[in-house]
Structure formats: structure tokens, C-alpha cells
Amino acid sequence: xxxxxxxxxxxxxxxxxxxTVQTYVESNAGSNEIALGYPVPEPVGSVVPVDGxxxxxxxxxRHRDLAGSPVIREExxxxxxxxxxxxAYVVGDxxxxxxxxxxxxxxVLFNGGIHAREWASxxxxxxxxxxxxxxxxxxxxxxxxxxxxxITIVPVLNxxxxxxxxxxxxxxxxxxxxxxxSNWPRDGRMRRKNMRGVDTDLTTESDGMRGVDVNRNSNxxxxxxxxxxxxxxxxxxxxxGPASEPETQAIQAAAELVDADRLRFFVDxxxxxxxxxxxxxxxxxxxAIARELANTIRAATSGYDYDPTPAGVGIGxxxxxxxxxxxxxxxxxxxxxxxxxxxxxxxxSIGVTHDGFILPEAEIARVREELTDALLLGAYRQSGPPVxxxxxxxxxxxxxxxxxxxxxxxxxxxxxxxxxxxxxPTGELELRIRFDRPMRLLSGSTVVQYRxxxxxxxxxxxxxxxxxxxxxxxxxxxxxxxxxxxxxxxTRYTGDTLNIALSVTSGSELATASRLDLVIDxxxxxxxxxxxxxxxxxxxTNGAWSAYEDxxxxxxxxxxxxxxxxxxxxxxxxxxxxxxxxxxxxxxxxVVGLAGWLGLLLLTGLQRRRxxxxxxxSLSSSALSA
Amino acid sequence: xxxxxxxxxxxSAVALVLCLAPVLAAGASLTAQQSRALHAAPExxxxxxxxxxxxxxxxxxxxxxxxxxxxxxxxxxxxxAYRLARGLVEAPMRESGxxxxxxxxxxxxxxxxxxxxxxxxxxxxxxxxxHAARATLRTWAxxxxxxxxxxxxxxxxxxxxxxxxxxxxxxxxDATLDALLVLRPGDVPVPAAWALRWAALAPSVERVxxxxxMESRSDAMPSAHRRVRAFTKLxxxxxxxxxxxxxxxxxxxxxxxxxxxxALADVPGHASLRELQRWVAHPHLGLGALHAxxxxxxxxxxxxxxxxxxxxxxxxxxxxxxxxxxAQRDEQAFLRAWxxxxxxxxxxxxxxxxWLGD
Numbered sequence: 013x014x015x016x017x018x019x020x021x022x023x024x025x026x027x028x029x030x031x032t033v034q035t036y037v038e039s040n041a042g043s044n045e046i047a048l049g050y051p052v053p054e055p056v057g058s059v060v061p062v063d064g065x066x067x068x069x070x071x072x073x074r075h076r077d078l079a080g081s082p083v084i085r086e087e088x089x090x091x092x093x094x095x096x097x098x099x100a101y102v103v104g105d106x107x108x109x110x111x112x113x114x115x116x117x118x119x120v121l122f123n124g125g126i127h128a129r130e131w132a133s134x135x136x137x138x139x140x141x142x143x144x145x146x147x148x149x150x151x152x153x154x155x156x157x158x159x160x161x162x163i164t165i166v167p168v169l170n171x172x173x174x175x176x177x178x179x180x181x182x183x184x185x186x187x188x189x190x191x192x193x194s195n196w197p198r199d200g201r202m203r204r205k206n207m208r209g210v211d212t213d214l215t216t217e218s219d220g221m222r223g224v225d226v227n228r229n230s231n232x233x234x235x236x237x238x239x240x241x242x243x244x245x246x247x248x249x250x251x252x253g254p255a256s257e258p259e260t261q262a263i264q265a266a267a268e269l270v271d272a273d274r275l276r277f278f279v280d281x282x283x284x285x286x287x288x289x290x291x292x293x294x295x296x297x298x299x300a301i302a303r304e305l306a307n308t309i310r311a312a313t314s315g316y317d318y319d320p321t322p323a324g325v326g327i328g329x330x331x332x333x334x335x336x337x338x339x340x341x342x343x344x345x346x347x348x349x350x351x352x353x354x355x356x357x358x359x360x361s362i363g364v365t366h367d368g369f370i371l372p373e374a375e376i377a378r379v380r381e382e383l384t385d386a387l388l389l390g391a392y393r394q395s396g397p398p399v400x401x402x403x404x405x406x407x408x409x410x411x412x413x414x415x416x417x418x419x420x421x422x423x424x425x426x427x428x429x430x431x432x433x434x435x436x437p438t439g440e441l442e443l444r445i446r447f448d449r450p451m452r453l454l455s456g457s458t459v460v461q462y463r464x465x466x467x468x469x470x471x472x473x474x475x476x477x478x479x480x481x482x483x484x485x486x487x488x489x490x491x492x493x494x495x496x497x498x499x500x501x502x503t504r505y506t507g508d509t510l511n512i513a514l515s516v517t518s519g520s521e522l523a524t525a526s527r528l529d530l531v532i533d534x535x536x537x538x539x540x541x542x543x544x545x546x547x548x549x550x551x552x553t554n555g556a557w558s559a560y561e562d563x564x565x566x567x568x569x570x571x572x573x574x575x576x577x578x579x580x581x582x583x584x585x586x587x588x589x590x591x592x593x594x595x596x597x598x599x600x601x602x603v604v605g606l607a608g609w610l611g612l613l614l615l616t617g618l619q620r621r622r623x624x625x626x627x628x629x630s631l632s633s634s635a636l637s638a
Numbered sequence: 639x640x641x642x643x644x645x646x647x648x649x650s651a652v653a654l655v656l657c658l659a660p661v662l663a664a665g666a667s668l669t670a671q672q673s674r675a676l677h678a679a680p681e682x683x684x685x686x687x688x689x690x691x692x693x694x695x696x697x698x699x700x701x702x703x704x705x706x707x708x709x710x711x712x713x714x715x716x717x718x719a720y721r722l723a724r725g726l727v728e729a730p731m732r733e734s735g736x737x738x739x740x741x742x743x744x745x746x747x748x749x750x751x752x753x754x755x756x757x758x759x760x761x762x763x764x765x766x767x768x769h770a771a772r773a774t775l776r777t778w779a780x781x782x783x784x785x786x787x788x789x790x791x792x793x794x795x796x797x798x799x800x801x802x803x804x805x806x807x808x809x810x811x812d813a814t815l816d817a818l819l820v821l822r823p824g825d826v827p828v829p830a831a832w833a834l835r836w837a838a839l840a841p842s843v844e845r846v847x848x849x850x851x852m853e854s855r856s857d858a859m860p861s862a863h864r865r866v867r868a869f870t871k872l873x874x875x876x877x878x879x880x881x882x883x884x885x886x887x888x889x890x891x892x893x894x895x896x897x898x899x900x901a902l903a904d905v906p907g908h909a910s911l912r913e914l915q916r917w918v919a920h921p922h923l924g925l926g927a928l929h930a931x932x933x934x935x936x937x938x939x940x941x942x943x944x945x946x947x948x949x950x951x952x953x954x955x956x957x958x959x960x961x962x963x964x965a966q967r968d969e970q971a972f973l974r975a976w977x978x979x980x981x982x983x984x985x986x987x988x989x990x991x992x993w994l995g996d
Contacts, residue, residue, distance in 0.1 A: 039805040040777065041727075049773060051804070056862045057903060057933075058896035059926045064862030069966055070929060076962050076993070077925050080955065088992070097995070192670055285760045346760075366753070368762065374859040 033214055034197065036182045036370070046184075046197075050372045053131070054181045061139065061380060064373040065131045068168065068175050071138055075101060075167055078145040083158050087269055090262025093207055094172045098262040102269055103144045104162035111159040111504065112401060112448060114420040115549035118276040120163045120391045123263055123330065126226050128173025128203045129369045130283040132347045132379060137167040137281055139380035140387055151499060152450050152506040153462075153537075157388060160449065161395045162270045169259045170226055172207040176200070179212060185220040191246045197366055204247055206259055224251040226259045227280070227344075230333035233326030240328050250328050263330060267338070276341070276552045277305075277394040278334035279387060283347040284368035287317040290343050291335040294323030298555030301569055302341035308393055308538050312386040312464035314348075339555030341394065345387075347371070347379060385463045389538055392449075396550045397543040397560050398536040399448045402503075403577040405514075408440035416577040418546040424559075426546050433580050436516050438523050443512040443530075444497075445473070450507040451536050457498045459507075462537045470494050471534030472573070473512065477525040477580070485521045489514065510534075527581030533573035541571035545586040565589050667752045668713065668764050676717050685718060689725035697725055701738050708741075713749035716765045723770035727777050736778070742771035780805035788814055796821040807832055812839055819845075830858045834868045841875045843883055850887050853894070862897055869901030873910070881909055895923055903930035903937075911936055918956065925959045932963035942972055958986060965993045 034044045041047035055067035059074040066074070076099075079086040083103055090098040108117050124137025144163065147154025157163065168174050177200065184197035196202075198221050200214045205223030214220070225248045228240035234254035241248050251257055255264065267275055288306050292299040299320070306318045326332040335342035349368045371379065405414035416430035452459045452469070459469045473494065475487040489512050497509035516522045534542050541562075543550045548559035562572035565587030575585035668676070676682070688696045701722055710716035719742050726735055745768040750761040763769070783806040790797035791814055800806075807815075807829075819836050822828070833849040849868065852858060872880055888898035899917060902910040914937065917927035931937030941960050944952060952960075964973055973994060977987035 038808075039773075039780075039803075040808050047773065049776075051859070051861050051864060053861075054863045056866055056897070057900040057930065058862060059929055060896050060922060062862035062896045063860035063893075070926075073925060073929050073962055073966060077959060080958055086992075088995075190670065190674075366762070368760070372859070373861040373863060377860075 032186045033200070034184050034186045036184070036201065048367055048370060050374075052182050053370060053373045055178045061135070061142065061377065063377055065135060065376065066138075067178055068134075068171065071134055071167065072099070074138060075099060075141060078141055081145050081148060083148045084141070084145060087266075089166065089265040089269065090258050092170075092172045092258055094175075096171045096175075098166070098169060098171060098259065100164055100166045100262075100266040100269060101141055102162060102164050103141070103158060104270075105159055108162065108270070110396075110448070110549070111156075112418075112420055112426075114418075114426045115396075115424045115551060116271075116274055117160055117162050118395055118552060119267075119270045119272070119274040120161055120277040120394060121263075121267055121275060121279075121334070122163070122165045122387060123169055123266075123278075123280045124166060125168035125174050126170050126259065126263075126280060126330065127282055128170050128177045128205070129201060130347070131174075131177070131369075132283045132371045132376060133281040134168045134174065135376055135380055136347065136383045136387075137165055139384045141165050141167060143384045143388065151502075153392070153453065154388070156449050156505050157391055157395065161391050162274070163391055164266050164269055166263060166266050169263055170206050173203050173205060173223070176203050176207060176210075176212060180214050183214055185214055185217070187217075187221060189221050189245050191241065191243060196247075198247075202366060202369065205249065206257055208251075208257070209244065221245040222249075224249055224257050226257050227282075227330055228328040229257050229260045230254060230328050230330055232336050233332055234328040237325070237327040248327075254328070260330075264333075267334070272338060274552070275334070275338045277390055278331065278338070278340055278342040279390070280330045280342075280344050281347065281383075282344055283371065284349055285346040286315070286348045286350040287319050287346045288343045289331065289346065290318070290320040290341070291326055291329075291332040292320045292323045293335050293339060293555070295339055295555040297569055298335075298339050298341070299323070301556065302335075302343075305341045305390060305393060306343065308465075309386045309390045310464075311466075312389050312462065313382055316345075316348075316386075340552070341390075345383070347383065348375075382463070389462060389465075392536075393538045393540055394552075395449070396552075397540055397557065397571050398451065398534065399543050399546045399550075400445055400532050400534070400574050400576045401448050401546065402444075402446040403530055403579075404444045404446075405436075405579070406442045406444075407437060408442075413437055413441070414579050416579070418576070424549045424551065426549065428547065428577075428584060428586075430577065432578065432582075433528075435580065436522050436525065436528065438516045438518045441514040441516060443514055444503075445510045445512070445530070445532060446503045447508050447510075447534070447536075449536060450505040451510070451534060452496045452507040453537060454496060454498050454507050457495070459496055465537060465539060467535045467537060467539045470496075471510065471532060473510070473533075474531050475522065475525075475528055475579075476531050476575070477521065477528035479521045480524040480526055482526065485525075487522055507537075525580050528579045529575045529581075529585040530577040530579060531573050531575045531585075542574040544572045544574040544576075545589060546574070546576050547584075547586060548589055559589060561587060561589050563587060667750050667761060672713075673751065673764060676714055679714060679717075681714070681718055682721060685721045685725060689721070692728075694729045697722070697729060698732060698735065701726075701735060704738065706738075706741060709745050710748045710767065713765070716745070716748045716767050719745070719767040720765040720770050723767055723774050727774050731778050731781065736775070739771040739775050739778075743768050743775060745771075776803070777805055779803075780809055784809045784814075787818060790821065791817040794821065796823055796826065802828055802832055804829070804831055807835060815839065827855060828852055830855075830868075831864065834864070834871070837868075838871045841872055841877050841880050843879055846872060846880050846883050850883075850891075850894075854891060860893070865894060865897035866900045866904070869898055870904045873901055873905040878909075881913075885913055896926055899923060899926045899930045903933045906934045906936070911940070915940065918959075919953075924956065925962070928959050928963045929966075932967045938964065938967055938969065942969070945976060954986070958989075961986070961990050962993075965990065970994050 032044055034046055036052045037045045037047050038051050039047050053065050056062055056064045057067055057070050059070045076086060078084055079101060083105060085102050087100045088097045089100045092098060110117060122137055122140055125134040144154060148158045149155060180200040183200045184202045185199035187198050205225045208224050209222040210219045222244050228248050228250040231254040235250050239248060240250040243249060255261055290302055310316045310318055331342045331344045334340060402417040404412060407413050414433055418426040419429055421427035453462055470491050473489055477485055479485050493513045495511050496507050497511060499506045503509045543560050544563050545561040550557050550560035557569045558567060560567060560569060560571055562568050562570055578585045685700055723739060723742055747763040749764040751764040753760040753762055780803055783800045786797050786800050816839060830852040833852040837845040837849040869884060872884060888895045902914050914927045914931045918924045931941060941964060945960050973990050977990050980987035
């Protein structure tokens with residue numbers, strides 16, 4: 013019996029060793045003070061973003077105020093151990109359908125504030141909500157997101173822990189817990205976990221190290237790693253069971269708020285180390301898409317890394333839960349500073365262990381803006397691949413001579429409607445190609461790149477046809493004849509329409525074509541290529557895109573050139589979807605696919621093509637104008 | 639069993655060597671066991687004892703025994719250098735110490751610890767000796783600046799080549815600081831924190847104006863917390879002219895307004911209440927004003943009165959904002975009563991009841 017008492021005592025001592033309250037100061041550290049080398053941030057009672065960190069009450073008032081917008085709704089997804097509600101905000105229009113009505117919207121989920129001390133995280137998640145609210149009617153990028161995606165944001169998941177860090181924003185409990193490498197700061201400003209078994213008094217030592225690490229509390233890898241612990245005093249205590257914590261249950265409920273089957277993208281926002289962590293699941297296509305998406309998003313940041321964990325191993329983290337459960341691109345975003353102590357110099361700090369969690373106030377506005385842009389770019393990309401929806405050809409007098417469009421058909425599909433031509437009229441014509449989204453950002457009428465992106469300013473557009481003799485030809489309008497629509501002449505969103513000026517001369521191949529297809533190879537502003545076949549609506553299934561065809565009708569997750577519109581001739585040019593291999597299709601491209609069609613061009617029409625291209629050069633220099 | 643000190647030290651040394659074997663490579667991550675063993679080493683305890691006792695000659699002896707190298711030889715040496723560098727902060731500033739600190743300041747990090755964050759672990763310096771050396775050099779520079787500033791005051795000339803840092807400011811007494819303001823040429827910029835301290839010492843329109851000017855300089859490191867603290871300090875003086883000056887500045891400069899509203903909540907009183915009421919209809923900052931108002935009993939009383947008495951003239955948005963802040967301040971009874979007065983199908987009353995969990 014005596015030895016049991018001794019063992020019990022030893023366990024208690026190990027879990028609640030002597031502790032001291034220490035205070036962060038800017039400089040001139042005295043006894044039990046830790047100098048950071050820059051002003052110590054404290055929460056500010058401001059509802060609007062400031063150069064600093066807002067207190068929870070202000071953040072929550074802000075979220076609720078934004079939820080007064082018709083495109084944002086507030087939902088309670090859980091209750092913390094201390095009885096506080098956990099709120100989620102769903103941003104999107106009411107219909108859950110794509111703007112053209114052809115299919116269902118994708119769902120995106122962003123989570124903030126899972127770890128209490130990572131104050132930059134709720135600021136970034138709130139900034140995303142603020143950007144969506146502010147831009148809901150911007151007629152461009154944000155309005156498209158509101159129309160085409162449902163974005164659920166949980167700005168602060170671990171509310172109790174966050175409030176605890178803000179209760180004593182400059183103080184920490186320093187312990188000698190046997191599981192920590194040295195005298196690490198715990199509780200107070202450095203609380204990481206939730207408040208299970210913890211009181212709010214920083215000076216009571218016995219409970220200061222308790223709590224559950226909510227980011228070790230999820231399946232499928234709950235309690236399977238040495239990077240989580242069964243010791244309640246550990247920083248990475250995984251809790252009594254998978255999803256034992258109300259916060260874990262709340263984020264799972266947030267995913268179910270809309271329609272979890274439509275989930276396509278998850279990001280859990282943390283700090284620090286300037287990296288996107290991810291969990292490969294072994295689903296080759298999902299893993300490749302997750303990597304490509306991460307690269308796109310990272311390009312919009314100031315140099316964040318990408319670090320995927322191999323399939324089959326994990327630590328019980330949330331990103332693993334969403335990656336494996338829903339087979340979606342799923343990340344742990346670690347906000348700056350970078351790892352390896354590099355933060356110590358670039359903020360002018362002095363290298364205190366853990367100071368990476370205390371981002372200087374002067375940096376947060378920049379971080380909010382950068383990561384909001386990056387995360388919304390990810391949402392844009394996961395809304396689905398771009399589609400060319402309509403093409404209209406007008407005469408110089410303004411009369412419509414061709415009007416082709418892909419209209420919604422059934423629950424998930426589109427059908428082509430068009431007025432086919434027997435031949436192109438001669439003279440000055442204007443072609444307008446409308447896409448389903450803003451394809452470029454414009455400043456006035458000038459195309460500008462989205463943050464960090466580098467996509468060609470103009471797409472590759474060509475007319476592919478057979479002339480009066482049945483000889484293949486193609487005509488490529490010069491760049492000078494093409495221009496993206498600005499706010500005055502766009503169809504639905506600024507930058508969603510490409511205007512092309514044409515001049516068709518009598519006797520030219522265009523004027524005498526017996527069949528004529530418009531082939532568009534365009535990338536959206538994130539570099540994603542077109543869904544080549546608009547008749548099938550791309551959707552996310554089992555960790556990959558389905559019905560996202562390339563020019564040969566294959567589901568490759570890459571898309572390709574889209575022969576979406578046949579101006580002259582019978583049948584459709586779009587490729588028939590095939591599940592593997594290459595080729596296949598119908599109509600003009602049905603026999604050999606677009607690649608084969610272009611190959612055929614090379615073989616049969618080389619001589620004539622050379623002649624034609626020479627003619628088109630002449631056209632471009634004389635008759636065509638942008 | 640009885641052990642001599644020597645035996646204990648010998649065993650520690652052996653244990654230390656065994657523990658450190660794997661961490662000699664740069665960037666090697668320490669385990670908890672290794673870290674604890676290093677901290678418990680007698681050399682480290684000795685350094686801590688000497689610094690605590692302010693036995694500076696003995697501390698300098700430890701510095702002198704340190705091999706002059708361009709990098710730490712091992713984690714134990716890095717930890718010892720870290721403790722010494724920190725210990726020298728308040729030591730007499732000797733040339734040998736400065737040379738040693740400058741040398742350590744160039745070291746790269748050897749031993750690291752793994753924070754469990756980021757899931758996969760973030761490597762942070764376990765014993766950031768170089769950073770500690772740089773910090774101590776900065777403190778020494780501040781100590782020298784304080785001396786130079788004192789000399790300047792005695793000579794009656796604004797000093798050149800003095801870094802006006804937060805560390806220097808923290809070490810200056812009020813009298814020296816006040817005297818420096820008189821010497822300062824009008825076109826010499828100062829950090830906002832310095833201007834704030836002048837203003838707080840003796841609030842006047844001129845000093846507050848200087849702070850506001852410095853706070854808005856583009857090269858100032860912005861800090862909302864500093865601004866709130868500054869407004870609060872200045873408001874606490876109760877000076878009507880200063881109040882009017884600050885209110886005008888908040889009106890004119892959007893970047894100052896959020897901090898102004900937060901500070902008004904920190905210094906309750908009739909003037910603060912009236913000023914906050916002036917802001918409540920502001921489309922961008924009105925919620926902030928209401929949020930600040932709701933922190934005081936008087937403010938909540940005023941908001942409740944607006945909700946009930948002025949329903950016809952209050953816009954839907956403003957009314958909703960008033961209800962938001964009341965819901966945050968334990969005003970459930972009032973809100974439920976208000977909701978009962980509305981038609982049961984009224985969306986706003988349904989929303990308010992949902993906030994309350996009804």
C-alpha cells in the first residue's frame with residue numbers, strides 16, 4: 013500500500029512540478045521576466061482590424077455583425093467545456109447551385125484558433141470572413157466565390173483556451189514538467205490546449221499543464237504516434253478518445269453544416285513555421301491535386317513551404333481527419349515566422365524559445381492580407397475547373413450572327429444551344445467568349461496577375477475548320493485582337509469575357525469554311541485549364557475531379573483545350589468523356605480527339621496551312637484590330 | 639550512501655557526455671532528458687549563482703575561461719554561453735566582455751528543441767546564445783546612450799549618434815527625459831513611445847501633438863495596443879483640451895479611431911460616454927463604439943434605452959448592432975423581453991433568441 017502511495021505522489025509531482033509565473037516584456041528583463049525584443053502584444057478591444065490582435069469579445073461581435081449580410085449565416089456548432097458557444101459562419105448564396113444552375117457548389121472549410129496561443133490564426137480566419145463580406149458584390153473575384161462556393165469558417169475553435177491566453181496576455185506559467193525538454197512556458201499566454209481540467213487561475217500549479225491538444229484528438233491516427241501523448245500534462249495530450257473534445261466535435265459538425273459530400277478543401281490555420289503541412293492519403297490523384305493546389309496557394313505567399321506526410325502515418329491531427337475522411341486537399345497552415353529560429357532576427361527579437369507564437373503587432377496586417385489572398389485563391393481553384401459557357405459573334409453593325417451557349421440540363425449537366433451558320437459573313441466581326449468565372453483580374457482595362465500567380469495574359473484561341481475543298485486549316489487571332497472584358501463590358505463578373513476582333517475577307521478560309529470550330533485553351537487566374545467538355549459538369553468524387561475532361565475526353569484532373577463551339581457544320585465538337593487511355597469522342601473530334609484532329613491538320617493540310625498562315629499574318633497586320 | 643561533491647560532479651560529467659553524444663551536430667534536436675541534464679550541470683548552476691550574487695569579477699573569470707571560437711563546440715558550451723551572455727546584461731561593461739559578446743553574437747544555432755506545434759515539430763533554438771549576446775549588446779548600448787543623454791542634458795545640447803530605443807527610454811528618469819524635450823530640435827523625429835512618455839509626463843496640446851505626429855509616421859512600428867494605452871493615459875489626465883485634441887485626431891485619422899474608441903471604454907465618464915455615443919451611427923466604426931459603450935453600466939443603460947425608445951428612427955443595422963453588444967454583456971433578460979414584444983416571425987427577434995441559445 014505504501015509503495016502505491018509513493019508512486020501516486022511521484023506521479024503527481026511529475027505532472028505538477030514547481031512552477032513560476034513569468035512575464036513577457038519588451039526589454040530590460042528582470043527577475044522572472046522574458047524580454048522579447050519588440051513590444052509585447054496585448055488584445056485590443058477593436059471590432060475592426062487593427063495593427064494588433066483583437067480580443068475575443070471584439071472578434072465575436074465582428075463575426076456576428078458580418079453575419080448580418082444576406083450571404084453570411086451564423087451557426088452554433090458546439091459548446092465548450094466552459095459553456096461558451098462555438099460559432100461557424102457559412103458564406104454563400106442561398107441556392108447551393110453553380111451560378112449558371114448546371115451543378116452543385118463545392119464546399120470549403122477554414123478553421124482558426126484550434127491552439128489557444130496562436131493568436132495570428134483567428135486574425136487570419138476573421139480576415140477571410142471580412143474579405144468575403146466586403147466583396148460579396150464586387151462584381152468580380154469575391155462575388156464569384158460567393159456565387160460558386162460555400163465557404164464555412166470557424167474563426168475560433170478553442171474559445172476557452174483563447175480566452176485564457178488573453179486573460180493573462182503577458183504572463184506564462186513556467187514549469188519543469190518532465191515531458192518538456194527544458195523550462196518551457198505553459199498556460200497563460202502560452203496555453204496551447206483546451207481547458208479540460210484547468211481553472212482560469214494562472215498561479216494554481218496543479219492544473220496548469222492539463223488540457224487536451226485538440227489537434228491530436230482525431231481519427232484515423234488518434235493515439236498512434238509518439239508525437240501525441242496519453243499524459244494529460246503533456247502539450248500533446250490526445251484526450252480520452254478520438255473526438256472526445258467538444259472542439260473536435262464542433263469542427264466535424266461544421267463540415268456537416270452544408271453538405272460534407274461536397275467538401276473539396278480544408279485548411280486548419282496555425283502558427284508557426286511558415287509551411288503548409290499535408291497528409292498524403294495514398295489516393296494518387298488526391299495527393300497530386302493536393303500538391304498542385306498547395307503550390308498554387310504557396311505562390312501567393314511570401315515563400316511558405318509544402319511538407320506532406322506519407323500515407324498511412326499520422327498524429328491525430330485535424331488535417332489528417334479531413335484528408336482521409338473526405339479525400340480532399342487538406343492542410344495545416346503554419347503562419348510565419350519560419351522555423352529554426354529564423355524569426356528571431358527578422359522581427360528584431362532576441363530568440364526566446366516560443367516567441368514565434370507572439371507575432372509583433374506591426375506584422376499582422378500584412379499577414380492577414382497575404383494569407384486571405386492565398387486561401388481565397390485556393391477556394392477559387394477548388395470551386396471547380398473553368399468552363400467556356402458561351403460564344404457570340406456579332407457583325408460590325410451589332411447584329412448577332414452566331415450565338416452558342418451551354419445551358420443547364422438536368423441536375424448535373426449542360427446542353428448546347430446555338431444558331432449554326434452556313435458560312436461566316438465577311439467584314440468586321442466581334443467574337444465574345446464568356447467563361448463561368450473571372451478569368452483575369454483587371455485594373456481598369458489592364459490585366460494584372462493575382463498575387464504571386466503567373467498565367468499568360470491571354471488564352472490560346474483558334475478556329476479549326478475545313479475549307480470549301482475539305483482541306484483542314486486553322487486560324488489563330490493575334491494577341492492584339494484580343495482583350496479581356498473590364499467592369500463595363502463583362503457578362504457576369506469583371507474579366508469573365510474575352511473579346512476578339514475579327515476581319516473576314518471574301519474568299520478566305522474563314523469565309524469559305526464548310527466546318528468551323530472554335531477551340532479555346534485558357535487558364536483561369538490560378539493557372540487551371542478549361543474543362544474541355546462543358547456538357548458534363550465537373551465535380552469532386554473520391555479524391556479527384558470527375559467529368560473534368562482534357563481535349564481527348566479523359567478525366568485527368570488537368571483539363572485542356574476546349575472545342576466548345578461549332579459555328580459551322582453538324583454535330584458537336586466537344587470530346588465524349590472516356591475513363592482512361594486516350595482519344596475517343598464524337599462529332600468533328602469524335603474519331604481522333606482534338607490531339608488527333610490537330611495531327612490530321614499537320615498531315616493533310618501542311619501546304620495549305622502554310623499558305624493560310626501567311627494570309628492570316630497579312631490579316632493581322634492590316635485588318636485585325638483589338 | 640554518501641557521495642562527495644567531486645563524485646557527484648564526476649557522475650554528472652559522465653552522464654552529460656553520454657547525453658550529449660548525439661547532439662554535437664549543428665541543428666540536432668535535444669530530448670527532454672538531454673535538456674534537463676544540461677540544465678542540471680554544475681557549470682551552469684555556478685554561472686547562475688555568480689550572476690545572481692552579482693559577483694562580476696567571478697563572472698568575468700568564467701568568460702575569460704571560455705574558449706574563443708567561432709561556434710559553440712557542443713550544446714553544453716552553447717548553454718553556458720547563453721547563460722553568461724544573459725548574465726552580463728547588468729554587469730560592468732568591460733572591453734573583454736564586449737569582445738566576447740561580439741564573438742558569441744556571430745554563432746549559429748547548434749542545439750535545438752522540437753516544439754510539438756505544426757504537427758511535425760518546429761525546431762527552435764534550445765539555447766539561443768547568439769541572440770542573447772546581441773540582446774545584451776543592445777542593452778549595453780542603451781546603458782551607454784543613457785549616459786550620453788545625461789551628458790547632453792548637462793551640456794545643454796541635443797546629442798548626436800544616440801539610438802532612441804525602447805530600452806534607452808525605459809532606463810531614463812523623468813527629469814532627464816523632460817530636459818531632453820527642451821533640447822530636441824523641431825525636425826528630429828522620435829519614436830512614438832518616446833513622444834508618448836513626454837506627453838504623459840505633462841500633457842499639453844504641444845506634447846500630445848508631437849505624439850500624434852510621431853504615431854502617424856510611416857516608419858513608426860504600428861501597434862494598436864500602444865495606441866490604446868496612449869489614449870488611455872492621456873484621457874486619464876481629465877484635461878478637456880487634450881480630450882478635444884484627441885477626439886479631433888481620431889476624427890481625422892482613420893488608423894487612430896479604433897484605438898480611440900477602445901480607450902474611451904477604459905476611461906469611463908460623462909465625456910467618454912458622449913463621445914462614444916457620437917460614433918455609434920458610423921457605418922464602419924459604429925459597432926466598435928457600441929462595443930465600447932456596452933462595457934459600462936451607463937453605456938448599457940443608454941443602449942437599452944435606444945433599443946426600446948427609438949425603434950422607429952433606428953436603422954435595422956444599428957438596432958442589430960445594439961442587440962449584438964447587449965447579447966455579449968449578459969443582458970439576456972432584457973433581450974428576451976424585447977423579443978417577446980416583436981412578432982414571433984420577426985427574423986431579428988428569432989436571431990436574437992438563437993444567440994441566447996433559445
